[in-house]
Amino acid sequence: MNLEVNIGGLKLKNPVMTASGTFGYGEEYGEFVDLNRLGAVVVKGLSLKPKEGNPPPRVVETASGMLNAIGLQNIGIERFIGEKLPFLRRFDTAVIVNFFGDSVDEYAEAAERLSGVDGIHGLEMNISCPNKQAGWCIFGTDPKVTERVVGAVRKKTALPLIVKLSPNVTDISLMAKVAMEAGADAVSLINTVTGMAIDIRTRRPRLANITGGLSGPAVKPIAVRMVYEVYRSLKIPIIGMGGIMNAGDAIEFLIAGASAVAVGTANFVNPRATTEIIDGIIDYMEKEGIGDIGSITGTVHAG
Amino acid sequence: MEEPHPGQFYMLEVSKGMDPLLKRAFSLFRRTPEGFQILFRIKGKGTSILRDLREGTEITMLGPLGNGYPLPSDAQSPLVIAGGIGIASVFPLMEKISKKAFVFYGARTEQELFLTGELPKIYKELAVCTDDGSCGVKGTVVDVLNDFIRNRDGIHQPVIYACGPNVMLLEIAKTAAANGIKAYLSLEENMACGIGACLGCVVKTKTGYKRVCKEGPVFDAAEIVWQP
Numbered sequence: 403m404n405l406e407v408n409i410g411g412l413k414l415k416n417p418v419m420t421a422s423g424t425f426g427y428g429e430e431y432g433e434f435v436d437l438n439r440l441g442a443v444v445v446k447g448l449s450l451k452p453k454e455g456n457p458p459p460r461v462v463e464t465a466s467g468m469l470n471a472i473g474l475q476n477i478g479i480e481r482f483i484g485e486k487l488p489f490l491r492r493f494d495t496a497v498i499v500n501f502f503g504d505s506v507d508e509y510a511e512a513a514e515r516l517s518g519v520d521g522i523h524g525l526e527m528n529i530s531c532p533n534k535q536a537g538w539c540i541f542g543t544d545p546k547v548t549e550r551v552v553g554a555v556r557k558k559t560a561l562p563l564i565v566k567l568s569p570n571v572t573d574i575s576l577m578a579k580v581a582m583e584a585g586a587d588a589v590s591l592i593n594t595v596t597g598m599a600i601d602i603r604t605r606r607p608r609l610a611n612i613t614g615g616l617s618g619p620a621v622k623p624i625a626v627r628m629v630y631e632v633y634r635s636l637k638i639p640i641i642g643m644g645g646i647m648n649a650g651d652a653i654e655f656l657i658a659g660a661s662a663v664a665v666g667t668a669n670f671v672n673p674r675a676t677t678e679i680i681d682g683i684i685d686y687m688e689k690e691g692i693g694d695i696g697s698i699t700g701t702v703h704a705g
Numbered sequence: 706m707e708e709p710h711p712g713q714f715y716m717l718e719v720s721k722g723m724d725p726l727l728k729r730a731f732s733l734f735r736r737t738p739e740g741f742q743i744l745f746r747i748k749g750k751g752t753s754i755l756r757d758l759r760e761g762t763e764i765t766m767l768g769p770l771g772n773g774y775p776l777p778s779d780a781q782s783p784l785v786i787a788g789g790i791g792i793a794s795v796f797p798l799m800e801k802i803s804k805k806a807f808v809f810y811g812a813r814t815e816q817e818l819f820l821t822g823e824l825p826k827i828y829k830e831l832a833v834c835t836d837d838g839s840c841g842v843k844g845t846v847v848d849v850l851n852d853f854i855r856n857r858d859g860i861h862q863p864v865i866y867a868c869g870p871n872v873m874l875l876e877i878a879k880t881a882a883a884n885g886i887k888a889y890l891s892l893e894e895n896m897a898c899g900i901g902a903c904l905g906c907v908v909k910t911k912t913g914y915k916r917v918c919k920e921g922p923v924f925d926a927a928e929i930v931w932q933p
Contacts, residue, residue: 426902434900446904455914457932459895461905466723468897472904475914619723647723670898671727673767 403687404694405680407441407661409639410587412524412562414441414496414662417695418652418680421643421666422447422500422526422566423472427486428493434673439680441662442496445482447528449502450512452478462599462608467618467645468667469597471611474502479515491521498524498564506551509541514558525561527552527586530568530593542568542593545580556585564641567591567632569621574628575635582638590641590664591632592625618667619645626658633659633700647675649682659700707769709733709741711776711797712891712923715768716899717743719751729755730896730918732794732868733769744793744819770899771922774798774866774889781862782807784853784886785828786846786877788869789817794891794922795868796820799827807853807860808832811846811873815839847876854884865889865926878926888926892917 405416419442425431428443437443455475462469477485479501490497499522503509509527516522529551530542540547552565565581567574569592578589594615599608607613625644632640642660645667646652652663668675683695692698709715716728729751734744745752758764774795777783785806787795792810799806808828812818813836821840824831832849833841842849846869854863865888867877874890881888894906894917901919908917909930915921 424898424903430898430900430902455904455907457909458905458907458914460907461895461897461903463725463727463895463897466726468727470897470903470905475904475907618726667726667897670903672765673898673900 403684403692404696405684405687407696409524409641409662410562410564412442412496412498412587415494416441416680416683417656417660417662418676418683419496419498419641419662419664420444420669420676421664422528424666424669427482427490428497429486429489431669431673432489435677437490437493437495439677440495442498442524443490443493444498444500444526444664445486445490446476447474447500447502448476448479448482448512448516449474449504450479450508450515452476452481457610459608459610460614462614464597464599464616465620467616467620468670469599469609469614469616470594471609471614473611479512483519487519487521496523497521498526500526500528500566502528506554509551510554510558513555513563517559517561522561524564525555525559526564526566526590527555528566528593530566530570542577543571545576548577548580549584552581552584552586562587564588564590566593568593569624569628569644570596575631578632578638579636582636586638588639588641588661589632590643591628592621592644595621595624617645619647621645622651626654629655629660630658630702630704646679647671649679649686652679652683653686653698656695656698657700657702659702661696661699706740709736709769709797710773711801712773712794713769713771714794714899714922715741715743715766716770716896717755717766718764719754725751725754727897728767728899730770730899732891733797734793735797735800744790744796746790767899771918772920774891774923777802777805777864781864782860784809784850784860784863784865786810786850786865786867786869786873788812788846788867788873790819791867791869791873791891792819793868795866798866799824803827804829809834809846809850809853811835811849811869813837845873845876847873847880850877851880854880854886867891874926875931878929878931881926889923890926890929891922892924892929893922
C-alpha cells in the first residue's frame with residue numbers, strides 16, 4: 403500500500419498534514435500525537451517581526467463551526483528558527499512554514515530568510531487571512547497583486563512553494579491559475595470564510611475584531627466544491643482543507659481533486675484527529691482495494 | 706489519571722456530533738476516590754447537554770489543564786473570594802488548605818449561591834452576601850472584602866484568591882492594589898483547544914497577551930491589563 407504523495411516536489415509519507423494556525427508550532431501536540439506519523443506539520447503563520455494579534459474575544463463557536471480572529475499572533479521568524487524548529491527537527495516529518503508579510507517586499511524577505519534553513523522543507527504563503535484590516539487582503543483577492551507577490555517570493559526561494567488561497571473571491575480557479583503562473587508549486591484551499599456573529603442581547607459582535615474566519619464542518623461543502631473547481635481547470639497539486647473531521651471527509655477532498663489534505667479545527671476538538679484520520683484512510687484503502695492513495699485524486703464521477 | 710491541582714480545569718466533550726463542536730472548559734470542583742467532579746451552571750447548549758447525560762455515558766476529556774492556584778504558605782492568610790459559580794474553581798483550594806481560608810461568597814440572589822451547606826466544613830470564616838439581600842449581607846463581595854480589610858488589621862500576610870465574573874475580579878484587583886495585597890485571579894475566556902495551540906483565549910498582561918488555558922487560568926492580578 404502506498405500512502406506517499408508528491409506535492410510540487412515535496413515528498414510526504416502520507417497525504418495528511420496539519421492546517422496552519424491549528425497546530426501551534428507542533429510541540430503543543432507532542433503529548434497527543436506521534437509527529438513522525440504525519441505527512442507534514444504546517445506551523446502557525448510567521449512574519450519577519452513578532453505580531454501581538456487581536457484583542458479578545460478572538461474565538462466564538464457557531465453552528466458546526468467556529469469563528470476566529472486571532473490576528474496572526476506569532477513569535478516571528480527568528481524566534482521560530484531559534485526556539486521552535488529544533489524540536490521539529492527531531493521528527494521524521496516534513497515541516498512546512500506558513501508565512502506572511504505586510505508588503506510584497508516583506509513577503510520576499512521572509513521567504514528568503516526561511517530558505518536554506520535546515521529543517522524547513524516547504525513554504526506556504528498566506529495571502530488570504532481574513533482577519534487583517536483593509537488593504538492586506540488584496541494579496542489574495544486582487545489577481546494582479548497576487549501575481550506580483552507570488553512572483554517576488556518565487557524569485558527568493560527554491561523550496562516547494564504552496565500558495566494558500568482565500569475562498570472570499572468570485573473565482574477561486576482564476577486565483578489558483580494566477581498563483582501557478584507566478585511560480586507556485588501547489589495551492590492549498592480553503593482558508594477560512596469571512597463571517598460574523600452578534601450577541602442579540604448586547605447587540606455587540608461576538609468577536610472584538612467584529613468579523614472573523616469561519617472554519618469547521620460548516621465550511622466543508624464550500625471547500626470541496628472549490629477543490630473540485632480548481633482541479634478541473636488546472637492540474638496543479640492541491641492541498642484540500644476546510645472542515646475535515648474524519649477520514650471520510652479527507653477522502654472526499656482527495657476524490658474532489660486534492661493530492662493531500664490538511665486537518666485544522668478538528669485538532670481543537672480532538673488533538674489526535676490527524677493520526678486517527680491517517681488510520682481511517684488506511685482502512686478505506688484496504689476495504690476498497692486501493693494500492694496507491696494518489697490514484698483516487700480527482701476521480702469524482704461528475705459526468 | 707494525573708493528579709489535578711486546585712484551579713486547574715478540564716476540557717469535556719459535550720457532543721459526539723458537530724454541533725456543539727468544541728469541548729467545554731470546566732474547573733476541577735472536587736477530587737473523589739474514583740475521579741473528579743465538576744460543578745456547573747446551566748447556561749447554554751453545552752451545559753444543557755451535560756445536564757441531560759445519562760449515568761454511565763462515556764465522554765472524552767482533556768486534563769487537568771492550566772496552572773492552578775499557587776498555595777499559600779503557612780504564614781499567609783488566604784482570603785478566598787467567589788462570585789456565583791466561581792465557587793467551583795476555589796472550592797478545591799479551600800479543601801486543600803483546610804479551615805485556613807477566610808471565605809467571601811457572593812451572588813446576585815440566594816438562588817445563585819451553590820453548596821452553602823458544604824462550605825461549613827472547610828472554612829475558617831465565611832461571609833455570604835447577595836446583591837438583593839436575599840441571603841447573607843446585602844451587597845457585593847467586594848464591599849464585604851473592603852470592610853474586612855479595613856477592620857481587621859490583625860490579619861497576617863493576606864493573599865487573595867478569586868474566581869467570578871470579570872466585573873468582580875476587576876474590583877478585587879483594585880482593592881488588592883490599593884492595599885498592597887497579592888491577588889491570584891482565575892480568568893475565563895472563550896476557548897477552542899484548551900492546550901495552548903489556537904491562541905484564542907488570550908488575556909492582555911503587562912508582558913503581552915497570555916493564554917488563559919496555558920499560562921493561566923490563574924494570573925497575578927498585578928499582571929493583568931484590564932480592557933474597557
